[in-house]
Amino acid sequence: MPGPYRETDLTEKVEAFLSDLKRGGSGTGPLRGSAETARETTALLRRITAQVRWSSAGDLMEVIRKEGRRMSAAQPSETTVGNMIRRVLKIIREEYARSRGSSEEADQQESLHKLLTSGGLSEENFRQYFTALKANVIEAINELLTELEGTTDNIAMQALEHIHSNEVIMTIGRSRTVEAFLKDAARKRKFHVIVAECAPFCQGHEMATSLSKDGIETTVITDAAIFAVMSRVNKVIIGTQTVLANGGLRAVNGTHTLALAAKHHSTPLIVCAPMFKLSPQFPNEEDTFHKFVSPHEVLPFTEGEILSKVNVHCPVFDYVPPELITLFISNIGGHAPSYIYRLMSELYHPEDHEL
Amino acid sequence: TACCFFSYYFKEPSFISYVIEGKELTKEEKQRLRKEKKQQKKGKEKKDASLPQVSVAETAAPASQLKAERRARQEAERTSKQSKKGDTGQPATTIVKRLPEHIQVDDPDVLKKLAKKLERQQIPRRLDYGYKVSLFSHLLQYSRKAPLTQQLSIPSAVIHPAIVRLGLQYSQGIVAGSNARSIALLHAFKQVISDYTTPSNEELSRDLVNKLKPYISFLNQCRPLSASMGNAIKYIKKEISNIPSQFKEDDAKKKLLNCIECFIEEKIVLAAKAIAKSSIEKINDGDVILVYGCSSLVNHILCEAFEKGRKFRVIVVDSRPRLEGREALRRLVQKGISCTYVLISAVSYILPEVSKVFLGAHALLANGYVMSRVGTSQIALVAKAFNVPVLVCCETYKFCERVQTDSFVSNELDDPDDLIVTRKGETQLKDWQQVPRLGLLNLVYDVTPPDFVDLVITDLGMIPCTSVPVVLRVKNVDLL
Numbered sequence: 001m002p003g004p005y006r007e008t009d010l011t012e013k014v015e016a017f018l019s020d021l022k023r024g025g026s027g028t029g030p031l032r033g034s035a036e037t038a039r040e041t042t043a044l045l046r047r048i049t050a051q052v053r054w055s056s057a058g059d060l061m062e063v064i065r066k067e068g069r070r071m072s073a074a075q076p077s078e079t080t081v082g083n084m085i086r087r088v089l090k091i092i093r094e095e096y097a098r099s100r101g102s103s104e105e106a107d108q109q110e111s112l113h114k115l116l117t118s119g120g121l122s123e124e125n126f127r128q129y130f131t132a133l134k135a136n137v138i139e140a141i142n143e144l145l146t147e148l149e150g151t152t153d154n155i156a157m158q159a160l161e162h163i164h165s166n167e168v169i170m171t172i173g174r175s176r177t178v179e180a181f182l183k184d185a186a187r188k189r190k191f192h193v194i195v196a197e198c199a200p201f202c203q204g205h206e207m208a209t210s211l212s213k214d215g216i217e218t219t220v221i222t223d224a225a226i227f228a229v230m231s232r233v234n235k236v237i238i239g240t241q242t243v244l245a246n247g248g249l250r251a252v253n254g255t256h257t258l259a260l261a262a263k264h265h266s267t268p269l270i271v272c273a274p275m276f277k278l279s280p281q282f283p284n285e286e287d288t289f290h291k292f293v294s295p296h297e298v299l300p301f302t303e304g305e306i307l308s309k310v311n312v313h314c315p316v317f318d319y320v321p322p323e324l325i326t327l328f329i330s331n332i333g334g335h336a337p338s339y340i341y342r343l344m345s346e347l348y349h350p351e352d353h354e355l
Numbered sequence: 356t357a358c359c360f361f362s363y364y365f366k367e368p369s370f371i372s373y374v375i376e377g378k379e380l381t382k383e384e385k386q387r388l389r390k391e392k393k394q395q396k397k398g399k400e401k402k403d404a405s406l407p408q409v410s411v412a413e414t415a416a417p418a419s420q421l422k423a424e425r426r427a428r429q430e431a432e433r434t435s436k437q438s439k440k441g442d443t444g445q446p447a448t449t450i451v452k453r454l455p456e457h458i459q460v461d462d463p464d465v466l467k468k469l470a471k472k473l474e475r476q477q478i479p480r481r482l483d484y485g486y487k488v489s490l491f492s493h494l495l496q497y498s499r500k501a502p503l504t505q506q507l508s509i510p511s512a513v514i515h516p517a518i519v520r521l522g523l524q525y526s527q528g529i530v531a532g533s534n535a536r537s538i539a540l541l542h543a544f545k546q547v548i549s550d551y552t553t554p555s556n557e558e559l560s561r562d563l564v565n566k567l568k569p570y571i572s573f574l575n576q577c578r579p580l581s582a583s584m585g586n587a588i589k590y591i592k593k594e595i596s597n598i599p600s601q602f603k604e605d606d607a608k609k610k611l612l613n614c615i616e617c618f619i620e621e622k623i624v625l626a627a628k629a630i631a632k633s634s635i636e637k638i639n640d641g642d643v644i645l646v647y648g649c650s651s652l653v654n655h656i657l658c659e660a661f662e663k664g665r666k667f668r669v670i671v672v673d674s675r676p677r678l679e680g681r682e683a684l685r686r687l688v689q690k691g692i693s694c695t696y697v698l699i700s701a702v703s704y705i706l707p708e709v710s711k712v713f714l715g716a717h718a719l720l721a722n723g724y725v726m727s728r729v730g731t732s733q734i735a736l737v738a739k740a741f742n743v744p745v746l747v748c749c750e751t752y753k754f755c756e757r758v759q760t761d762s763f764v765s766n767e768l769d770d771p772d773d774l775i776v777t778r779k780g781e782t783q784l785k786d787w788q789q790v791p792r793l794g795l796l797n798l799v800y801d802v803t804p805p806d807f808v809d810l811v812i813t814d815l816g817m818i819p820c821t822s823v824p825v826v827l828r829v830k831n832v833d834l835l
Contacts, residue, residue, distance in 0.1 A: 199675050199698050202776055205783035212793040219488050219794040220774060220784070223700045224674035224730025228762040228801035232490060254700030257733055260740050290704065297778070298698055303681065306688045311695040315704045 010051050014067065017044055021075040033176050034080045034241070038276045039148050041071065041084040046141045049088075049134065057096040057133060058126035061089055068355050077291045077317070079242045079250075079279040082355060086280070086348045091140045093349055099130040147331070151274035152180050154331035159185035162270065162329070167234045172196040172226075173252045174203035175239025177272045181329075182237070183214050192217045194233065196226050198254050200297035200314065223254050230261040236269045240320075243271070243278045245344055247322030247337030250289065253315050259324035268326040275330050280344055280353040283319050291316045457579045458765050461493045473576070476569035477513045479506035481576050485771050488794040495579070496768040502526045503577050517546040518570045522577035531679075533583040533717050533753060534623055534651045540574070540584050541615050544591060548611050552604070559607050560598045567592070579767055582718030582726070582755040590618060622752040626814035627652055630748055631659040634713075634812050637746065642667040642710045645738075647699075648728050649679035650715020652748050657713075658690050668692070670709060674699040674730045676773035676797065699730050706741045714803075716749040721827060722758040723805035723820040725749075729762070729798045735807035744809045747820075751813050754827050762801040771795035 017040060048067060054060040068085035075081070155177055163169065163185040171178055171193065182193060193216050197204035204220060212218040221229060236258060240251040249255065249271060262269045283289055295312035322337035335343065459465040460483070473480050484498035504523045507514070521543045524530040530539045544567070551566065553559045571588060574580065580588070594614045598607045634656045638644070644667055646653050657669060669692055673680025680696065687694050697705050712734060718726045725731070725747055735745050759765055774795045775784045787793050805820035815826060 197675070197774065199700055202778050202783075205774075205776070205778075208793060209783050209787075209790065212790050215792065217792045217794075219796050221796045221798070222675050222729070222774065223698070224728075224733060225796065225798045225801070227733040227736055228729055228798055229490075229796075231761050232763070253704065256703035257700070257737055260736055261733065264736060299681070299696055306685055309688050309694070310684060313695065313697050313701060313705065315701050318700075318703055 010047060013044060013047065014070075017041075018071060018074045021071065021078060021081070024075065024078075034078075034277060035148065035151065035176070035274070037078055038080045038084050039145065041081050042088070042141060042145050042148060045085065045088045046138060046145070049137055049141065056127050056129050057092055060137070061092055061126065064088060064092070065355055072355060076288055077241075079281065080276055083276055083279050083348075085355065086352045087144060087276075088141060089352045090347065090349050091144065092137055093126075095133060095136045095140060096126055096128075096130070099133055099136070100128065148276060151276065151331040152177055155272050155274060155329055156180040156184035158329055158334070160188060162237075163189055163191060163235070165189045165191060167191040168194060168232055170194045170196070170226075170230070170233040170236045170258070171207070171238055172204065172254055172258050173198035173239075174207040175272065177274065178237055178239045179207060179210060181272050182211060182216060186211075186214060186216045190217075192219070194219045194221055194229060196221055196223055196254065196258065198252055199223055203252075223257075226254075226258055227261045227264075230265050230267065233262075233265070233267055236262045236267055238269070238271055240271055240273050240277065241317060242281070243273050243328065243340060245280050245282050245341065247325065247328075247340040248283055249320040249325065250283070250317045251320055253318045256318040256320050256324075259320045263324050269324060270327045270329060271325055272329045275332060275343070275347065278330075278340065278344060278347060280348055289317070289319065455579075455765075457495055457575065458493055460495050473572060476572055478569060478573045478576060479503060485788060486794050487768070488796050490763060491766070491768055491796070493764075494766060494768050497526070497770065498772065499527060499770040500772075503573070513569060514573055515543075515547050515550065515570065517543045518573060522574050525574065525578040532649065532651055533581045534750075536581055537583045537587050537752075538619060538623060541587055541591075541619055545612055545615050548608055548615075551608070558600055559602070559604060560596050560600065563595050564592055567595075582757070583753045586752050586755070587618065591615065622750060626750040626752070627655050629814040630750065630812050631656045633817060634746070634748065635660050635663055635665065637711070637810075637812075638665050638667055640666045643670065643708050644668070645670045645672060645706070645709045645712045645734070645743075646683065647672045647680070647712075647714055647731055647734050648674070648677075649683040650748070652750070653713050653715045654683055654686050656748060657687060657692065661690055661692050668694065670695045670697065670705055672697055672699050672702055672705075672730075672734060675776070676769075677728075679728075699733065702734060702737050706737055706743060709738070709741075709743050712738045712743055712745045714745065714747050714808075716747050716753060717800060718753050718755045718757075719747075719749050719811065719820075719823050720759050720802070721754075721756050721824045722760070723823055724759055725803040725805070725808055725811075725820065726759070726800055727803065729801045732762075732801045732803040732807065735803050739807050745807060746810045746812060747803075747808050748812045751815055751826060751830065754823055754830070756827060759802055762798065766801075767799040769797040769799050771797050773797050 021037075045064060045067075048063065049060060052060075052063055054063060064085060068082065071085070072082045159181045163182075167189075169182070169191060171182075172195070185191070193208075193211055195204045195208045195211070195218060197208075197220055199222070208218045208220045238251065238255060238258070240249045240255075242250040244250060259269055261267075293314050293316055295314040298314050299307060299310065299312045301307065322340075325337045328335045328337065328340065456465055456469045470480060481495075481497055481501070481503050483496055484501065485496060487494075487496050502523055503526060504519055507519065521530070521539055524539065525536065530536055547567070547570070548563070551563060553562060567588075571580070574584075591611075591614075594611060598610065602610070630652060638660045642665075644657070646657070646669060660667070669687055671680045671684045671687070671694055673684075673696065675698070684694055684696055695705070714725075714727060714731055714734065716725050716727045720726055727747075738745050757765070771787075772795075774797055775782060775787070784793075784795065787795055808820045811818050811820055811823075813826070818826065
């Protein structure tokens with residue numbers, strides 16, 4: 001019978017995705033970029049919408065929230081999973097509101113007037129049944145997928161507006177978005193790129209070889225030389241793992257130092273981040289903000305005599321406050337860090353911030 | 356004309372020693388050689404008359420008149436220099452210093468002069484290696500796999516074996532750190548002096564200085580001299596030239612060896628003790644101290660403080676590719692101090708726990724900038740952003756009269772192959788030489804601006820960064 005088979009097939013896929021997430025985070029499994037994770041999450045959510053039995057929007061949202069909690073718990077540092085789930089929840093709310101006939105704008109705005117007249121709580125409980133809701137939701141998720149596929153190209157298209165010729169650009173580590181950005185600009189302009197290698201994993205080496213193969217003049221420097229060469233740098237362009245709700249970044253370690261050095265020399269710091277990296281988290285949660293990996297790259301086991309007497313730390317991420325950032329470039333254009341809160345309210349519904 | 360060539364030789368106040376195939380030429384042969392070279396140069400310059408003339412006194416007057424004028428001028432200069440040595444209280448007149456050659460690699464004239472000098476001193480020249488980043492084309496970049504000593508014959512008749520060994524130790528990084536390098540240099544010079552015999556018709560004070568010159572060029576070729584080594588060499592040269600001529604050779608040698616011992620004892624060992632004593636006042640119980648790399652002075656301070664019973668813990672920050680912090684970690688852990696170890700990219704994570712930062716210095720420049728291992732300025736920057744006090748520890752013999760504002764003009768480039776690393780089984784940069792537009796930059800030093808440094812602890816006391824020229828002036832007056 002098709003029904004149960006489909007259910008087990010779905011659960012298999014979900015379990016496979018969860019285990020992939022768990023393994024990918026420790027650095028031993030297959031490494032995947034955030035764009036891939038976002039796409040896979042959305043595809044999985046579309047599958048859940050299509051295959052799981054649900055009668056009203058509220059049911060669907062419950063199911064997605066449950067699965068979403070499991071997926072975020074598998075790899076808390078991979079915030080794109082949570083972001084995509086919140087996007088889909090917002091899509092469901094919108095489609096529901098559209099089917100009901102009420103305008104989306106009125107429902108979204110929590111104006112003071114509305115709070116007073118409606119008696120505080122929203123009476124919406126998403127229990128009404130609409131036949132076309134499933135098709136609409138799936139169509140909207142497809143649109144989201146198309147948007148996700150085009151993010152890197154959209155960002156790269158803006159490159160020529162920001163890079164002039166004979167510039168010296170600095171970057172750190174490896175970001176596929178920044179790589180595409182620089183390669184696109186290199187088709188028309190000549191400039192020099194300095195890559196900080198970002199120990200201990202040295203992703204910067206891969207970035208440098210890739211850029212130089214495309215004809216860009218590249219130099220690899222160590223992390224210690226960031227401040228020393230900063231005085232000759234015209235722009236700093238970096239990628240990030242997450243954009244936080246206050247406009248700050250959770251980026252690869254060493255980025256805070258880079259941002260401070262850029263601020264000291266008044267060099268603009270440009271962050272290339274697609275919209276799916278925007279997360280409604282704030283950086284205050286100390287215990288969930290940092291992620292640590294095995295320090296065997298920092299102090300290898302060959303140093304056995306001192307290893308047992310020493311604490312070794314290997315954090316993966318850094319917090320960069322929004323005051324150090326000049327510009328965000330995303331697939332919908334450029335924004336200042338102070339505008340990020342507004343973008344967030346367009347993408348996510350405030351009630352979904354806590355899954 | 357030949358006047359520029361002539362004055363080049365006359366700049367050296369004493370005789371030049373020619374050595375060809377291990378034998379010393381007699382004075383007549385030397386003069387003959389000199390004349391031949393002069394003729395050659397004259398002939399060459401007459402041929403290319405289109406070359407711009409370098410000399411200043413370029414008139415249509417006959418050559419003999421020019422020569423006489425020049426000789427008179429040089430005599431006048433020499434006598435004025437002698438009289439200047441006698442005055443102590445006068446302010447220093449503008450000294451136009453010759454720029455060191457190792458920061459003028461992009462100038463072909465300078466390279467030619469250097470090649471001639473090395474040929475004269477019979478020291479092989481070390482060649483540049485690999486693609487140099489355009490910003491640093493004025494500096495030398497060597498490969499560790501091609502040490503200078505491979506090009507020397509065994510036994511080398513020109514260079515003392517202790518110096519050859521020292522040069523190899525420098526170029527391979529076996530002796531590293533400014534204190535260690537200076538002490539090794541002084542010990543090698545002690546060996547040279549005790550093996551030295553004055554040839555007949557020569558004065559010890561002048562001949563020994565000339566003997567040391569090719570050694571210094573050789574060491575400079577192996578690895579550019581540090582500021583501390585420069586000051587030590589200046590001190591030795593001064594001591595040697597101040598030896599009165601009536602001293603017997605053995606007495607002179609004993610005196611020199613004694614001087615060197617005193618220098619090491621006073622300026623390095625006792626200075627370290629003094630600095631440790633003043634720093635211990637700055638270390639309180641419960642402190643979390645951050646150190647960067649391996650500074651012998653800072654390690655000494657921490658060990659002393661621990662022995663005196665202060666309770667603190669240390670965070671050692673390290674950076675690729677030298678990873679000197681591991682050595683510091685070993686020394687501190689051996690003493691029993693509890694340590695944490697991170698790489699420099701994690702400094703913003705660890706800094707909120709830190710109460711003080713102790714940094715070592717390679718040299719303190721006259722405009723208050725601190726020249727130290729690359730990465731020091733970064734640590735000072737991040738510490739400033741987190742409002743953590745930064746203390747620099749430096750002996751006074753490392754103070755130097757140079758001024759510098761950025762890390763580009765005068766720096767050292769290390770072997771670029773050191774950056775290559777294997778991660779997850781892949782070596783990304785293995786064939787970096789084949790990739791046309793890829794450069795690797797391995798800087799050794801950087802300068803920290805004085806506004807990042809809160810205090811400098813020296814053997815003369817605790818001073819702010821901006822008081823360095825005052826100390827230099829006081830030192831110069833003392834010496835004279």
